[in-house]
Amino acid sequence: MDKKFKDPRDPFRLVFVCAMWITGFDAPSCSTIYLDKPMRNHTLMQTIARANRVFGQKVNGLIVDYGDIFKDLRKALAIYGSDAGGGIKDGDTPIKDKEAQIEQLEQAIAEATVFCVERGIDPSKIQSAEGFEKVKLVDDAVEAVLASDESKRRYLALAIGINKLYKAVLPDLRANEFSPRRALFVVIAEKILSLTPKPDITDVIGAIESLLDESIEAEGYTVDSEDDLRIIDLSKVDFDKLKGIFNRGRKNTVTESLLNAIESRLRQMVELDRTRIDYMEKFQKMIDEYNRGAGDKDPFFENLMKFIKELNDEEKRGMKEGLSDEELAIFDLLTRPEIKLNHKELDRVKEVSRDLLKRLKGERLVLDWRKRMQSRALVKLCIVETLDQLPRAYTKELYQQKCEVVYHHVFEAYYGAGQSIYAQAA
Secondary structure (H helix, E strand, O other): OHHHHHOOOOOOOOOOOOOOOOOOOOOOOOOEEEEOOOOOHHHHHHHHHOOOOOEOOEOOOEEEEOOOOHHHHHHHHHHHOOOOOOOOOOOOOOOOOHHHHHHHHHHHHHHHHHHHHHOOOOHHHHHHOOHHHHHHHHHHHHHHHOOOHHHHHHHHHHHHHHHHHHHHHOOOHHHHHHHHHHHHHHHHHHHHHOOOOOOOOOOOOOOHHHHOOOOOOOOOOOOOEOOEOOOOOHHHOOHHHHHHHHHOOOHHHHHHHHHHHHHHHHHHHHHHOHHHHHHHHHHHHHHHHHHHOOOOHHHHHHHHHHHHHHHHHHHHHHHHHOOOHHHHHHHHHHHOOOOOOOHHHHHHHHHHHHHHHHHHHHHHOOOOHHHOHHHHHHHHHHHHHHHOOOOOOOOHHHHHHHHHHHHHHHHHHEEEOOEEHHHHHO
16 A cells, blocks of 8 residues: 555545555655644654655645644644744744635736736737637747846746645635636747757756656657647758748747757767767857847858758768768767778778777677676777778878777767667667
8 A cells, every 4th residue: 555655646546544665664755634633743754755756746745734733733843843842933834824825816917917017918809719729829928038048047936936825725626716817828838849859868957847747748740830830850941931020020939949949959969979968069159159149030040051961961961872871880989080081091990980889789788788897898898909900091190099089989988789889768
């Protein structure tokens, strides 16, 4: 029973506790405790703490007191409620009446409303609209919020705050009066976040969309309409159609979608081939120059389109060179920064890259090879022996340097037994 109760996915939700689970039982997903028996001091504090554990979107625990023990709780807090061993003053308590939370929700909604009005967004007008008119007004709101990175970050923070407070007020029926306004702010936030391809765990926004009601799922995409501007596969973007949407007034939305798609794709490309870091630096420089230049989106949009074409060409380079992604990564490590090589020597480097990968995957990259000294030594020896076949243009010093660089790449990219960043990306 304890395992089922601790599992937030299990339907087992309600349990009557006489003892045992009252103290020393840790179930972070538990959010509500009903008290109907006398308790004091440390036992009372431990019981309250069962609902006050950090978990996912939970920002507080709910205590429903049927036993009129609030006065005993104040005494317990005075003893155990601070690092200094008590001394809790009047009003200085982590226990708040539900009414205070409702006031916080009202204030958060008012603050978000002011933010919107300052940017020409009328939340009440959007709420009262219907059908396509409502869709258009929501899109207009998204466009206004995306006027700058600061505006976007501020709005998302406000929307997330409203969403968290709303969920904290539940299951109180008074939450119903806030539901339509909360839904509006969350929908606009979801629309903004839907422009971002499905994030990985290192996403700079910090998986912000997980705080909303539903996660945003991304699928393969080509621009079909203004209602959905998620761009996942840069190689399939219809640039003419995208440019048409941009010119019709959705400049902020289109630009945001492009920036997110490029950043996501670049992150994956650099992970597969570290020598592509130059593209990441170029992309960041473009953004910095745009931010310094008073934000003229038209030339910035054109530069982004050109940059996407560069990325598409880079992704096709392996096919032109006759190399797989894995072989190309090793080839690039061996030839960058640029080394003066003729065609015959370049072909030789390609052959060495293929041979090294074949030998490593066939003999050396065993399960957990990175954890054992002998296995690591064998991998390094394989690299040293194979790279010894490089052309004479590689001096002894350069050869040793390339051995170290390639070993570092193999250590980072290959986990053993067929597992690697390339297998994950496939």
